Amino acid sequence: MKPPPFHYARPSDVAEAVRLLASDEDAKALAGGQSLLPMMNFRLARPSVLVDIGRLPELAELRREDDVLVIGAGVRQRTAETSQLVRETCPLLGQALRHVGHHQIRSRGTVGGSLAHADPAAELCAAATALDAEVVVTGINGRRTIPAAELFVAPYETSLSADEVLTEVRVPIRDARCGFAEISPRSGDFAIAGVAAVLSDEVRLVGFGIGGTVQRLPEAEAALDGTALEAERIDTAAQLAADSTAPPDDLHADPATRRAALRAAVQRALKQVANA
Structure with missing residues (x-):
């Protein structure tokens, strides 16, 4: 083609x-x-x-600024995945990156490119939202910062203007337990459903592959807030996550299958958190 x-x-x-x-x-x-x-x-x-913009040196930096991990938009996904700095400061990001396509794709794909593409099943979009990250964009009128939660507005659509370039991703470095899981037909395939989980001073569960954008799962979050991650509590949160969503019906999976996949993914991710 x-x-x-x-x-x-x-x-x-x-x-x-x-x-x-x-x-x-x-x-x-x-x-x-x-x-x-x-x-x-x-x-x-x-x-x-x-x-x-894939070879601009100013977009290829990966560094720490005090309590913020700064990832240039042009940093290759494989570079971030194997970075010791990322592993030490933001392990959830490394977990998510391991699920992105295949090794060859991650060797070419960029962190900023994935976020700007805004695929509803994108692991990095879910991870950025769960981590309360921000993106810095540069346009004809200068620079501005957008919270990841406000970046994704529809399938393959963001709040960037047509003249703006996503230049860096800023991730707060916090003490947190995290987990990441997705259900897909095969390794490297797009997820039927998945979740990024972060537990620190608050609970943040972000599902992907279950709608037009990645989305917080507030009912499940509320079930976990201030409680120990016991098996029964995990199962309750997973069921609430599945029941609170309205997944699409398409050639890849029907809504019931996606809800079941989300329930399983939430269980797996929260068990990772409990064992962290």
Whole structure:
């Protein structure tokens, strides 16, 4: 399969990338290309210009700033997955990354690209929301910060403006127990359902693959708030999570199957938390 015709631009910095995006409403930023290019091949996306930001050095930094893990949007997923800094400061992110596609995809795909793509079944979107992360974006009017919980608005749609580039992800470093689980037909396939779980001063459960965006599971969170993670409590929370969702009915799974998968994923993730 071939993509529709397009022009290609390789800016030298973020400022030039922003100008290129602002000059053509049909232009699209290209990072790792692991999601965008297949969509173009299937004619689901038809950008007039691909603005390649995948090799900009200013987007490739991975560092700690006091109590914040800062991940440049262009950091490869495999780089973050194998980073000692990520393992020490944000283990949930490493857990989530191991479920993203296959090794080859993670070697090309970027952290920022996955978030900007906003796939409802994306592991990184769920992890960023559960970790209360923020993204920094740069546009023609300057920089602004968006909480991850406000970034994803619909399937493959974010609150970024057309001229904005996601430049970095900022994850608070906190003492927390975490767990991550997904149910998929095969390793590397898109999840039928999954969950990212974080227990610190509050409980945060974020499901994915169960609707148009990743979503908090407040009923299940309330069942766990201030309680020990005993088996009965875990089962109750898992059932509440499943009962509170309205998954889609598509060729991959019907709603009942997705609810069952979510229930199992919540149980697995919370057992990881309990054993942490």
